[in-house]
Amino acid sequence: MALFLKNIDLSEAREIIKNECSNIKLKxxxxxxxxxxxxxxxxxxxxxxxxPHFIASAMDGIATKFIYTLDADINRPVLLKNGQYEVVDTGDPIPEGFDCVIMVEDIQTTDEGVIIRKPAHPYQNIRPVGxxxxxxxxxxxxxxxxxxxxxxxxxxxxxxxxxxxEKVRVGIIPTGDELVDVGTMPKRGELIDFNSWTFAALVKEWGGEPIRYDIVKDDFEKIKKVAQRALEECHIVIVNAGSAKGRGDFAEDILSILGELKFHGVSIKPGRPASFSMAEGKAIFGVPGYPVSAYFVMENIVKVGFDTVLKAKTEEKRVVEAILTKKINSSLKNDEFVRVKLGKVKDKLIASPIGRGAGVTMSLTTADGVLVIDKNKEGLEAGEKVSVRLLRDIKDVDSTLVCIGSHDVVLDIISDMMNKRGFNLNSTHVGSMGGIMALKRGETHIAPVHLLDEKGEYNTSYLKRYLGDFALLKFIKRVQGFMVQKGNPLNIKGFKDLKRVRFVNRQKGSGTRMLLDYHLNKLSINVKEINGYEREEITHLNVAAQIASGSADCGLGVLSAAQFMGLEFIPVCFEEYDIAITRDMLYDERFKCFLEVVKSEEFKNKLYEIGGYEINSLDIIY
Amino acid sequence: MALFLKNIDLSEAREIIKNECSNIKLKxxxxxxxxxxxxxxxxxxxxxxxxPHFIASAMDGIATKFIYTLDADINRPVLLKNGQYEVVDTGDPIPEGFDCVIMVEDIQTTDEGVIIRKPAHPYQNIRPVGxxxxxxxxxxxxxxxxxxxxxxxxxxxxxxxxxxxEKVRVGIIPTGDELVDVGTMPKRGELIDFNSWTFAALVKEWGGEPIRYDIVKDDFEKIKKVAQRALEECHIVIVNAGSAKGRGDFAEDILSILGELKFHGVSIKPGRPASFSMAEGKAIFGVPGYPVSAYFVMENIVKVGFDTVLKAKTEEKRVVEAILTKKINSSLKNDEFVRVKLGKVKDKLIASPIGRGAGVTMSLTTADGVLVIDKNKEGLEAGEKVSVRLLRDIKDVDSTLVCIGSHDVVLDIISDMMNKRGFNLNSTHVGSMGGIMALKRGETHIAPVHLLDEKGEYNTSYLKRYLGDFALLKFIKRVQGFMVQKGNPLNIKGFKDLKRVRFVNRQKGSGTRMLLDYHLNKLSINVKEINGYEREEITHLNVAAQIASGSADCGLGVLSAAQFMGLEFIPVCFEEYDIAITRDMLYDERFKCFLEVVKSEEFKNKLYEIGGYEINSLDIIY
Structure with a gap:
């Protein structure tokens, strides 16, 4: 195997790609x-x-010779007779012998001809050739x-x-024993191959022609055969998945066997295991399987090759300046890509980091942009000014109501209804306490909360304690309960039963967890007695998903989540789920749209359809 | 005819369109x-x-139960035997009964099993369902x-x-007796219909489906018939041309007859004669025929209807801040769209206005962006900060060498060669003196000049007088001469012969005009004796085009322009065409690329091919 570079910097990787790909010729x-x-x-x-390819009139009017007009004056009109002028429209050729145009507003038509009251100058109102x-x-x-x-x-x-x-043809080869085609219901251990279709869409966005090959099993010879065919048919070939170290990882070997491996490993995160080689004058990229890693490798590495082959700059994502809402730590080893949500809070553009895991596809869909932490920095401080590459139109960000706090599915419904009215709702789920803190730091417009205090009262005492100045929309009452398997096989009826099942909890600071703690405390149950008390999920749906999959027996959550997952629901109590807000936002267009939506008949009907909700007074209290 | 609004504001027009078009439903x-x-x-x-739809490993390694690992320590390794663990790859399902994953780097494989030296915690390295x-x-x-x-x-x-x-279908109806199809060689008075194809491309850019109908003559009944068909087949219909006042202008009538005319005339310039009506629940727009007016009506008026029907925001052109280089006057009647070129000169983004005529199609292709002068302003001052909507990627602007001054076709050749090297040359033709003034005001990087002084010397005396601090690249010598019809039918041999022909001149401040004046002065010829001395064109090619079309007999210019137009050329002299530049630009990457190009063999060969040029020393003098 020839010498190749390992774990190089992104800038070095780009230079290598540019040099190599500049030799790939397009017809x-x-x-x-x-x-x-x-x-x-x-x-x-x-x-x-x-x-124009002829001298043309630049106006509607008459063409004439300027010498006929020299004596005209406001007090001394001149009559142009037949033969001395010709009627022309804008764009008409100037008839032979004439050298100027008088506009229609400056002439008076009579039976004998047209009267003018102003002299013309040569080439007046004439569009010259060319x-x-x-x-x-x-x-x-x-x-x-x-x-x-x-x-x-x-x-x-x-x-x-x-x-x-010709269009740049990019061959895409999905590999992996675990992959199944779109349209197939994946069995345990199987994964839908969505990467290859995402790559194809990206290549289309860049202006190229994607050629997707069928899924290839983790079989060295088979992958090699398809790659060879792709090298004949395309300018650039992508071998997807299998580029991390592990049993089924052939990408590095394939890239070395087919051609000359130039590098393996780039110091970016996510996206480290990217590799690149040249074979038969074409470029081959090894792109990792994790969807988010794959995306960043496509946008930051493969696209460099694409642009070089095309010899044109494809459009860059726009960059904006924003204020970072929370500290991010980063290793010194890699340039790190962090997905953020953006919101305009009091004229400041605010960037809140979201999920950093390489497997969380949805984070790319929900993110508004991406910031890069340089490998020479150990992280970024809260309040620091950062540059964010946009993943959506900045106008969308301006019309977005930022919502950080407790999660409920009604937020999805409101989001869609606001969308139809030209606004967006961007919700991040960090639990009720997280929402209050975000409101305090000026990072969100609204915070949905359901916090039960020691006296059994909801929300106000917490807001007074942490915020001081605030407003609270008394929003909805919702039923909380135990989500269990259909038929409730373990016969769970109350909090005492949690001691004998596999429980799945919500994260610290969430209202649902505080509701659990309130009841456990009242019943003097020690949290150590509950198997799974430490196992945390960050939304009701995620908790429900754990139970539906059988990896847990019971969790606390809302009816709608249980219904979505086909679980049985044992009601525990109605709780008050309200919207905390700073007073200055009350007159904001985006919040007004939120209010309009929640007060609408359509919203009431939808709540009724889902079940488990009651609309509260919708009063705003201070 | 129902009541409709005349000459309304753009904002009012947009509101009307939004209200009406929101009723157009898509399947x-x-x-x-x-x-x-x-x-x-x-x-x-x-x-x-x-x-994932199953609990999966987030790492390559082994799945096990965390309780097996609790005693492990760096000094007290624990051996996991067969059955106590299973090898898993990233994404593999966690085998029944196991609850954590230990990464491959933290295990040591032996014949009896794997050895670990650190305890695991529950759900470690496990991707939960969902x-x-x-x-x-x-x-x-x-x-x-x-x-x-x-x-x-x-x-x-x-x-x-x-x-x-479904995609928004936009019907495009080109109308006009003067229009001929693309591919037809237009006769005198005819015009190629390129508007309809440009509209189709714009609709594609917006994500819609254009349906172009055949050209319709200026016949009321025929236009009406095609429009009715288009209303059945499309969501939005565009009737192009004929929307100004004049003989063949049916758009207003058509729009009134087919449906309810909502407005005619919007106070924007170019683009005033836009009109809009609703017919059978569809939108019809009357779009003016002048290509630049047409473009602004499409982007500012028709697109509002398109976006409303689609119910989604199509991407807005990006806006940047720039410094205006020269004063622009504007009438108080209209919002005026001004096309500008942009350049980065010493960290400032500079916007120079270009052609404002509504017929100059090329100005949109060469423009970098558009600024709007509000109808309530009488104009903008030089040095004022303006917002410019970009027509090209800002990165292209950053890599652009701005060139303002005298025109020569070699600039086109250099532009293309720089382009291949990743840079751009953006040249504006204002003549030599205009170039020097632009250099003085910091609006350009380089200025091509060919200025003959009273002593018969080129360029340096002017630069000393107007600039003080400067550098000058001794660039090329080019032959200047008379451009005349093939065979020189009027037998023009020298400047004296100009007195008896139709001449076409260059604009004031151009080197070519100063060359003419120098010779006329030496021969004591009064400029009044020359028919056409006041007739001005701003490039060599434009002068040549006038002669080729027969509207003039002779002009002064360079050989290449005469050859392009198939004219005969009578040489007068060799002149020194040099590049003036400020000293600080000498080390700029963009200027270095310019130097690299003009010093290349390829450039020399191209000059030789065109003929009429000699390369000067290429020395830089101060």
Missing amino acids: VEYIDTREALGRVTAEPIFSKISS EDIPMGAMIIPSNHKIRAIDIASLLAGGVNKVPVF | VEYIDTREALGRVTAEPIFSKISS EDIPMGAMIIPSNHKIRAIDIASLLAGGVNKVPVF
């Missing part, structure tokens, strides 16, 4: 200009005709991505066919 | 998630399965444009089909 094809949107020019394009585009002028240079406005200039300049580079 | 279709990139969701999408996406979680809301990263979450959540809105 030139001549295509119809009308179909050329988004394609990249292979040569500079010069106009073939002048536009005013728009002279013949032989360069319209666009080579390596230029053709936009709609370029098509106008090209066609006006008589360029009906343009030489463009 | 919902269920499509394969893998093909859903760029489509807009018609409903919120919830996950159908949990991902960690990624719990079943029933909302993945994306309604009215959401699906991105590549959303496809990952959707497929992982078992959503194989998504309900999306």
